[in-house]
Amino acid sequence: MPEIVIVGAGFSGMCVGIQLLRRGIRDFVILDAAESVGGVWRHNTYPGVAVDIPSSTYCYSFEPNPGWSRAFAPGEEVRAYAERCATKYGLRPHLRLNTRVEKAVFDADAHLWRISTARGTSGGTSGVSGGASGEEGGELEARFLVCAVGPLDQPKDPDIPGLADFAGKVVHTARWDHGHDVRGERVAVVGTGASGLQVIPELAERAAHLDVYQRTPIWVFPKVDFAIPPAVRRLFRVFPPAQRLVRLVTTAVSEVVMVLGIVHYSKAPFLVRGAELLCRAHLRRQVPDPALRRRLTPRYGFGCKRPSFSNRYFPAFTRKDVELVTEPIARVTASGIVTRDGVERPADTLVLATGFKILEPGATPPFPVVGLDGVELGGHWDRERYHAYEGLSVPFVPNFWMMNGPYTVTGASWFSIIEAGTTHIVRVLAEARRRGARRVAVRRGPHDAFTADMRRRMRGTILAQPSCARSNSYYFDKRGEAPYIRPQSGLHVQRRARTFDLDDYEFTR
Structure with a gap:
């Protein structure tokens, strides 16, 4: 039984895996329904596909890519970057591709997750699968579960x-x-x-x-948009601070x-x-x-x-x-x-x-996640409004974090958002190991305070203006609320990930 299961081999799931390895935590697997890594960039290959933000920001901060050919990199280069990261950071032995996650149920008595899987398909959603060997499916047990399926998946x-x-x-x-x-x-x-x-x-x-x-x-x-001259790419390769400066500005x-x-x-x-x-x-x-x-x-x-x-x-x-x-x-x-x-x-x-599909049942989260007292997370959010502490965890679903959850997206680089979420999750997992905890759940008080703060801040945003009702935007749920967006700066979110009080979680031995 792996200690940690990560669902999704896109950039979010890979980042969690990389940071676990950096912490010396090797007992994890990364599941994905597809036959290769890359997530949204593995699936989206239509003519003209490219990043829609400057390439300089579209990479991990710890793994800059000096080889982008254009200011707005084409999709095939982003997918190749994902493949290189999987190899360079030693993720290949932890990958289980071609295995779809059908459902995850928390066993409150055993303090672990029971994860039902099936054989994945090349056209399946990236987050719901695992198995480099092309497994036929079955049940997988794990102490901790991280859903790292990107929002642009289904x-x-x-x-x-x-x-x-x-x-x-x-x-x-x-x-x-x-x-x-x-x-x-x-x-x-x-x-x-x-x-x-x-x-x-x-x-x-x-x-x-x-x-x-x-x-x-x-x-x-x-x-x-323009082709990045070879001389500039050489400069980025031999003098990384130059690329970091460009990333900072954009x-x-x-x-x-x-x-x-x-x-x-x-x-x-x-x-x-x-x-x-x-x-x-x-x-x-x-x-x-x-x-x-x-x-x-x-x-x-x-x-x-x-x-x-x-x-x-x-x-x-x-x-x-x-x-x-x-x-x-x-x-x-x-x-x-x-x-x-x-x-x-x-x-x-x-x-x-x-x-x-984003803010709707079956998409957030992308498979049924059943927590305490048989409450299924997606259905609960659909009925009761979307909420999650720091956009990652809820009290009635122990040992579980959802990357790219409610109140996650800021104006920062997508990779900055990924890295902030990863920092939060890996800090908690490392602390759980230190304390010998078998169950970890965010406390109700900090969770509710964070949710109330997000909803209060949202009232001052453009998203609260009446004209947004005509936008047909995926930022909004069926209630007309915009829990997709976190109304704070990316710098604030990154700082919170490093400094939030670990005692906001309850660690049970």
Whole structure:
């Protein structure tokens, strides 16, 4: 029986494994349903996929990557970076790939987790699996359980009548079929979020005709993307402080926009207005038609929904062979899509750029997690509102932490968020070992105080503004609350991870 089971071999799960090894803790396994590491970057391979923040911030702080080829690294380079980290930091012997986690139940008498697994598949969700040997499944026991499945893991299909009746090819951006060629076809794309923004320009150049069905426009910044010269990459390799400086600057800019403009919107609304003006100016430069510009302009405040960067997205809509469709979809037929005005547009291939399941049962967490008194965590959150101490743990689920849980995401680099969560978890696990504890659970008082503080702080953010109701953002749950976001700075979160009182947890021997 391994002492610790980590579910998910993306960057979150790998970070936990790396830091455990650094602490001298080797009794753990990392489970993943896929046949390789990388998580979201193993699954998302659609044309044009790339990071949507500067590459300098998209790596572990302890493992900078001087080899990024562009300012915004393409997806295949990120996946290769994950593979290198798995090898360099000795994670391979701890990986159990191709094994899906079906359910986890805490045995209160034995103070351990009973984890049901099944054989994974190459198209399965990254967090729900394990087994480099391709195990058939069964039950796995562990003292401690860490769910490190990223939020962008389970593809979300749109709830459109007739979707199953479509006779052509249907593909989700998160499960791209590279064996299918759209050249010469009429292609329909549903969705204009971050994935749609990247794939639409690529499809526009390949398809005979492209229809883009937009429900909610997206705020788009100009993208300062360029090939990083070999001389600069050599400098980063031989003088790492230069790359750390670039990382510091790009992270600081992101923090200023997120923390001052979005988190502290009531105190600095001018920053949000400034971002909107920049995005509008970018749209005016690239789309001369005022009627088309109006349809591409968001009617919600900047920050209600994840913005992105692109220099190719808006020009795609100025092509004669691309049509932006803003009339709502009524249904899908065998041969195309019918909008509410009765117009049917034919399609050979239907591309679903409709994002992921996030704040809903079956996604957060991605498999049933049953704690004390038979309470299942996902169902509890859906009924009672999302909450977790420092975004990681809840009192009635002992010996369990969920990376990327409620109130986790800040304006910092995604890797900074991962590393802060890992620091918290590994501190508690090391303390449990020191005290010889068989059960560890966050105390109710600190948990409730943290949750109340997060909800109070959220009232001053842009996310509390009425315009956000029109954003169709995955930041929000079914109640209209935004527990996806943590209304604090990344620096604060990192400091808390290093300094929170370990006695906020109860350690039972």
